[in-house]
Amino acid sequence: MFLTNPTFAVNLFMMELVPRIKEIVRSVLDQHYRFSMESESVLVNETKPEFTGDYTVVLFSISKTLKLNPDTLGKELGETMMKDNPGLFEGFNVIKGFLNLVIADRILTDFLKSRYEDPAYGLRPANGRRVMVEYSSPNTNKPLHLGHLRNNFLGWSVASLYRANGYDIIKTCIANDRxxxxxxxxxxxxxxxxxxxxxxxxxxxxxxxxxxxxxxxxxxxxxxxxxxxxxxxxxxxxxxxxxxxxxxxxxxxxxxxxxxxxxxxxxxxxxxxxxxxxxxxxxxxxxxxxxxxSETYLLGKDLVEEGLRKHVFYRKDDGSVWIDLREDGLDEKIVQRSDGTAVYMTQDIGLVVKKYEQYHMDRSIYVVADEQNYHFKVLKLICQKLQLPSAAGIFHLSYGLVELPSGRMKTREGNVVDADDIIDEMNRIAEGHTNELGKVDDFTKEERIELYDTIGLGALKFFLLRVDPKKRMVFNPDESIDFHGFTGAFVQYSYARVRSILRKEAPGKNDIDQVLPLFPLEKAMILTLEKYAGLLHTACQEMNPSLVANYAFGLAKTFNSFYVEHSVGRAESEHKKQLRIRICRLTSTVLRSSMGILGIRVPERM
RNA sequence: GGCCCCGUAGCUCAAUUGAAUAGAGCAUUUGACUACGGAUCAAAAGGUUUCAGGUUUGAAUCCUGACGGGGUCACCA
Structure with a gap:
């Protein structure tokens, strides 16, 4: 780990703020208190608005192990951190067990200077690892509905998250065609x-x-x-x-x-x-x-033989083959019918092997609804018992169903929200809003149609992706999906606003070192932008695009406040103007990038 | 019935995985366009986190029980 290796200490200055603070705390505790802990387990939060500071180190657990008064520890820690890292912190305060740190403005403007032009800001270079994401997986006897859309958006977006974090991704789909x-x-x-x-x-x-x-x-x-x-x-x-x-x-x-x-x-x-x-x-x-x-349903039979040889499976008198998972807290499970044909589970094991032989991926993610939690638990367990090399990489990304206020959607009972219908409806509503506002009357017909789709589909994707995938969610067809507030359109609108500024103002050569101190909203903007790379990392680890949606909304919201408070074109000074243009540039990049990971386009005008 | 998941503002969702006074959006109320885009901004109001115990310096979060909702227990996929 380069974090703990002193020869790479220079990297500290290139690190993102939160890991950097954690590493500093770890290092101070190590050197001055002979207390060693992983920098990862240092608890660093954003400081609550009612206190002074940007980031907060929570000291309770540390002070407890060190048997020190949290206040004393906090003050000593704060002073040492300030001394050891000149220029990083502007100040600190300790309240109860919380060490609140104020990040120096200069650090933030330096960050902005170094990154504002980078179109790949936040993305990580290739890491040589490969992830397969299986999603969508429709039955070929009926059209897609809203639930499938959640699956599709989720799978596509998780794959994008992996790509953004440097993984080679393979998107697959299994068509249930027989x-x-x-x-x-x-x-x-x-x-x-x-x-x-x-x-x-x-x-x-x-x-x-x-x-x-x-x-x-x-x-x-x-x-x-x-x-x-x-x-x-x-x-x-x-x-x-x-x-x-x-x-x-x-x-x-x-x-x-x-x-x-x-x-x-x-x-x-x-x-x-x-x-x-x-x-x-x-x-x-x-x-x-x-x-x-239709091509895979016969797979897995040789694995049944292998399992029998390894005594993982056993055969009953009627010829059917089973696995006993009672020691693992589960039941007995059939893996081959008495007539010798494969069951769902057998096919899936066969497909696990087939996929791995072909792609050798490090991880294989199945985007499948939570009704199948049990199935995938068993699947992974069987693969482990068969000692398949692919077993460790199997991960069931289980998501909750989209329900109507009346309960679950069922095709046979006709209470489904059809995918094509809802997309059409979203586009119609987008069209209505757009025409009412009349801001793009000069658009060609093609441009308009594309815009309605960008907004309508964007609203739908954002709606389905902003919720934690694991949780069930409710969709009420009587209340159309919103275009105000915590929505895709809000983020898109904010993007269009930034772009509007950037069409008029381009960054000049002026350096931005003389703009200090920053106004609170300038600072808030840079701090939010700085978090993007770390956020992408967390969202990927947790396979949770809703974190990206929440972040994009938060950034757009902060930007709108900033926009109203501080003029770019008529800034108080040329330096301030240059600073704000750079903030806009990076905001534009990050909004486009984060929405892109959700599969949502952003319009230049709307 | 066994096992698994869930219960947070009127509604839809958050809460950095045990930290400070539980946050957003919608809906409601009030204010702001002679200002780079009002699909916006500023603000008010809205909470016994289903209930009852327990652990902890600290609980929406962990444990026990109750109540309510969902899923799953196929030689279906």
Missing amino acids: GIHICKSMLAWKLFANGATPESTGIKGDHFVGDYYVMFGTALKYEVALLEAGGMSREAAEKEAPLMKAAQQMLVDWEAGDPETIALWKKMNSWVYAGFDITYRRIGSDFDRVFYE
């Missing part, structure tokens, strides 16, 4: 469509196929009702219904490679993919590699 659910829509099409196609009806392919899936459900319900009226139990009726039996037969035919069934399957899937492509292109989801379940 199985009984696919057969249901195929069967319904055969029975009810009379040869209709997306082309003949003008309906987008994924919606077209989804309609037949719903139709199957409706028809099945009718059949079940008839059978129930005839005295059959519901459970039996659902099994015995002719439609259900036909669907099951179709699956058997599919697995047997029946040419007619395969041809229909290919045709209908191609319609769905054509529909998905439109939506994916629209929302900016892209993949380096798509896996198809």
Whole structure:
């Protein structure tokens, strides 16, 4: 670690502020108190607004171990830190167990000078490590809904976070393109469509196929009702219904490679993919590699053999293969059916191996809803027990469902917010607002359409990404997504404002060393900008784009306050003007960069 | 029922993983365009962090219990 190696001490001056403060505290404690701790575990917070200072060292745990009065420790620590690091701190104060540090203005203007022109500010150089992110993973029997959008935005954005932190990223998607659910829509099409196609009806392919899936459900319900009226139990009726039996037969035919069934399957899937492509292109989801379940569902059988040899699995009398995870606090889990076919889990293990053989990634992230927490817990455990080299890198990025005020969305019950619909609606609202304000009346038609999409889709992405992924969230279709306050449009508007200034003012050669002292909002702006690199690092470690959204909003908010308080064009002095132009330059870079990581474009004007 | 997750302002969400007087946005109320863009800014009001105990110098955060909500326990995926 260069942090603790004195030959690299010069690096301290290039470090970001918070790690730098932590390292200073660690070093002072080490040298003056013979107390050693990791610099990482020094607790440094932003100082609360009601106290004087920028960053605060929390001393309680240290003073406790050293058996010193926190006040005494704080004063000694503060004085030594000031003395050892001339120019870094302007002052300090100790209140209870808190050591509040005031960062010297000069440090901040130096930071600004060195970084304001850097378009890659905050990003890290390549580190040679590779991360795979699997996301989206749709079923090919129905169109995408709002929940899929959360998944897509999250996966895409987490991948971007890794890239920003220097990782080589591979985005993958597994299309769930086979199985009984696919057969249901195929069967319904055969029975009810009379040869209709997306082309003949003008309906987008994924919606077209989804309609037949719903139709199957409706028809099945009718059949079940008839059978129930005839005295059959519901459970039996659902099994015995002719439609259900036909669907099951179709699956058997599919697995047997029946040419007619395969041809229909290919045709209908191609319609769905054509529909998905439109939506994916629209929302900016892209993949380096798509896996198809139809190609992977037989994978994993040799691993079953291997598991049996290693006594990780065992075979029951009927031939089915199991793993006993009761010692790990879980249950017994089947990994191969008695007829020798693979189950979901087996395929997934097979795919783990296949992916690893091909890409040798250090980490493999699965963006999958939290309903599957148990599944992924088991998957990782099995891979570990099989001693697969890829096991350690498996990580389930579990996210909460998007719910309606009435509860969970269910395609079969029709209470879903369709992805295409909500995007259209957002664009319409963006169009309405834009035209009402009339600020871009000189735009061409194409420019306008692009702007509506930037704002509408941006609002939707921001809405879904600003919440901690792990948490469930509620979407109320009756209240349209906002364009004021903590929203994508707010950040975009702030960006357009900075750009508007930068179209008029360019940085001159004046140095900015004579602008001290900084006004509070100037200082707040630079401090916020300085945090960006550290924030990207944390957000990546936690795989949490909501931290980026919160940061971007905070920066935009501080900028708007700064904007109102301090004029750039009519600054009090040329030096102040140059300082503020540089603040604007870096703000523009960071707003664009942070929104970019969320997959949100920023407009020059709006 | 077993196991897992959640409960914070009227609503939607934060809280640097145990730290100072729990913060934002929306909605409500008030003020600000002869100022680089008012999709903005400044301010007010809004909280017994579901409840009851416990640990701690310090608890929304950790522990126990209750209540409420969700998920999962398939030879489905």
